[in-house]
Amino acid sequence: MPIKIIQLTIVLAFAPFLFGVINRTKAFFAGRHGSPLLQPYYDIFKLLQKGAVYSRTTTGVFIAGPMVSLSALIAAACLVPFAGHPSLIQFDGDIILFIYLLGLARFFTVLAALDTGSSFEGMGASREVQFALFAEPALFLSLAALARVTGRLSFSGIFSPEVMNSWSVYGPVVFLVLGALFIIFLAENCRIPVDDPNTHLELTMIHEVMVLDHGGVDLAYILYAAAIKFWLLGTLLAGMFLGTFSRGWMIDSVLFVLTMVLLAVIVGVVESTLARLRLLKVPHFLIIALALSAVALILTVRV
Amino acid sequence: MNTWVDFMIVAVLLLNLMMLSSSRIRSCIQIAAVQGVLVGVLPVVIELHHAASGPIIASFFSVILKGIVFPWLLFRALQEAGIRKEVEPIGGYPFSLLMGVVMFAMGFWLSRRLLHTGPLVSTLAAPVSFATFFTGVFLIISRMKAISQVIGYLILENGIYLFGAVFLGGQSLLVELAILLDIFVAVFVMGITIFHISRQFDHIDTQKLTELKDIVISK
Numbered sequence: 001m002p003i004k005i006i007q008l009t010i011v012l013a014f015a016p017f018l019f020g021v022i023n024r025t026k027a028f029f030a031g032r033h034g035s036p037l038l039q040p041y042y043d044i045f046k047l048l049q050k051g052a053v054y055s056r057t058t059t060g061v062f063i064a065g066p067m068v069s070l071s072a073l074i075a076a077a078c079l080v081p082f083a084g085h086p087s088l089i090q091f092d093g094d095i096i097l098f099i100y101l102l103g104l105a106r107f108f109t110v111l112a113a114l115d116t117g118s119s120f121e122g123m124g125a126s127r128e129v130q131f132a133l134f135a136e137p138a139l140f141l142s143l144a145a146l147a148r149v150t151g152r153l154s155f156s157g158i159f160s161p162e163v164m165n166s167w168s169v170y171g172p173v174v175f176l177v178l179g180a181l182f183i184i185f186l187a188e189n190c191r192i193p194v195d196d197p198n199t200h201l202e203l204t205m206i207h208e209v210m211v212l213d214h215g216g217v218d219l220a221y222i223l224y225a226a227a228i229k230f231w232l233l234g235t236l237l238a239g240m241f242l243g244t245f246s247r248g249w250m251i252d253s254v255l256f257v258l259t260m261v262l263l264a265v266i267v268g269v270v271e272s273t274l275a276r277l278r279l280l281k282v283p284h285f286l287i288i289a290l291a292l293s294a295v296a297l298i299l300t301v302r303v
Numbered sequence: 304m305n306t307w308v309d310f311m312i313v314a315v316l317l318l319n320l321m322m323l324s325s326s327r328i329r330s331c332i333q334i335a336a337v338q339g340v341l342v343g344v345l346p347v348v349i350e351l352h353h354a355a356s357g358p359i360i361a362s363f364f365s366v367i368l369k370g371i372v373f374p375w376l377l378f379r380a381l382q383e384a385g386i387r388k389e390v391e392p393i394g395g396y397p398f399s400l401l402m403g404v405v406m407f408a409m410g411f412w413l414s415r416r417l418l419h420t421g422p423l424v425s426t427l428a429a430p431v432s433f434a435t436f437f438t439g440v441f442l443i444i445s446r447m448k449a450i451s452q453v454i455g456y457l458i459l460e461n462g463i464y465l466f467g468a469v470f471l472g473g474q475s476l477l478v479e480l481a482i483l484l485d486i487f488v489a490v491f492v493m494g495i496t497i498f499h500i501s502r503q504f505d506h507i508d509t510q511k512l513t514e515l516k517d518i519v520i521s522k
Contacts, residue, residue, distance in 0.1 A: 171306050172313040172427075284324070287397045291320055294404045298411055299313070299427065 003249065007082035014257060015227040016040035018264040025268025040227065047220035055213065057117045065112025066214060066221035069105040073228045076101040079155055080235050083256035085249065086156040094154050095143045099136065105225065106132055113210035124209030131194065134286035135187045141293035142177045148300040149173055159239035176296035178240050183289035185233045192271040194282050234263045308349060312427045315341055315465065316407060319438040322458065323399040328386065328450055332377045335457045339369025342461045346468040361479055365464065368483055373457060373490050380450060380494040384501035393445040406437035428469035435462030447508050449500060453493045460486050
């Protein structure tokens with residue numbers, strides 16, 4: 001039990017660090033020195049000390065939005081295993097609870113955006129929901145394929161080291177799921193082929209536009225929730241390689257955190273080398289993830 | 304060993320999906336070529352340890368034809384007709400991609416219903432080869448340009464070849480060579496036809512071929 005709480009603490013403490021790594025990688029590609037690795041922490045602490053200003057048109061939903069999103073994501077963090085070791089809470093079917101917790105966080109972000117009454121934020125909310133329409137089924141199908149491959153229904157069962165040795169038997173399936181999950185990972189975290197986290201260009205942004213009216217503590221919650229979401233979905237990707245190591249808790253954890261940092265570097269490289277897709281092309285990109293995960297699920301039927 | 308065959312067959316399937324979602328005819332030709340080479344090499348990979356000379360010769364010819372000759376013929380036709388992009392197909396690209404998945408599921412169902420053979424090299428081969436036939440037919444139906452329809456024809460042949468390679472083994476040599484020759488002639492003739500169509504009508508959109516020129520002129 002104490003070890004599981006330490007795991008959760010590591011997740012909650014390390015999550016914003018990955019954003020720092022991504023920014024550093026992008027700065028390196030652009031030939032700049034870049035912001036300090038701990039900049040996301042400074043940002044969050046700075047925002048936590050500020051007061052929030054609320055528009056007169058907003059209601060309680062606007063204030064509740066960031067809090068509900070953050071708590072849903074922390075709850076989701078309790079479900080996801082750490083470095084192939086069981087998570088704090090586990091039961092059969094917790095993969096479905098995980099997806100719906102992410103859905104709840106998204107729903108409240110969207111509600112808060114709509115609550116401002118600004119047409120600008122409504123546009124972002126509409127895009128967010130439209131893209132989630134494709135990303136969510138793909139996530140469901142990928143996890144269903146993994147559940148079929150491993151024969152387990154909980155995260156801790158699917159991502160434990162023994163069962164993920166199935167790379168050799170179910171190679172193609174795991175490979176397809178990996179591809180689908182990477183696309184979902186980029187889309188859900190508003191990363192570059194889908195959304196640009198840095199831009200404030202009204203025609204193209206999705207996530208940034210929805211949180212424009214939040215400030216102070218609320219914005220700190222949103223930034224922190226985004227970091228946790230990045231970590232959790234990254235865990236699904238990193239978990240695919242966990243079959244290769246299990247040498248005691250300490251070494252596993254260090255290797256796992258290093259894998260996550262490597263993932264952040266990969267995202268940084270993707271962001272520096274790819275251009276964002278045209279907004280009309282984004283559903284097409286997400287349908288590729290849907291197709292890959294559907295094919296993976298069909299392949300498990302008889303492999 | 305068996306995993307490699309599985310990976311190659313899944314790669315054939317993924318190339319189908321790529322083909323269904325790509326709009327540039329140039330990359331469609333390349334995808335068809337890569338798929339042809341992959342399918343051509345497959346019989347040799349399956350019998351890596353005790354390969355007879357027959358299958359090796361057959362796969363050598365098919366790789367040469369599908370990897371070099373067909374793309375060259377098609378690229379030449381493309382240049383002569385002066386086209387670059389496929390127009391929006393019936394239903395759009397995302398729909399085509401989803402249809403690809405549906406066709407794969409159909410192939411799975413069909414191969415379960417139809418085939419009750421002994422132990423196979425790979426259980427994926429039959430569904431993927433059915434999916435490849437369907438993809439070829441779907442391309443012929445849904446794409447507008449004559450050249451995309453030729454590519455659909457090539458994909459169809461890749462499916463037949465994959466099926467033959469896995470189920471008939473070395474005995475299908477004669478059949479495969481005959482089919483290859485047919486396809487070669489077909490692509491050759493279609494290349495010339497596309498050139499003539501584009502010179503006659505200024506485009507190679509088969510939807511518009513029904514509007515005969517003579518009638519318009521005689522009005």
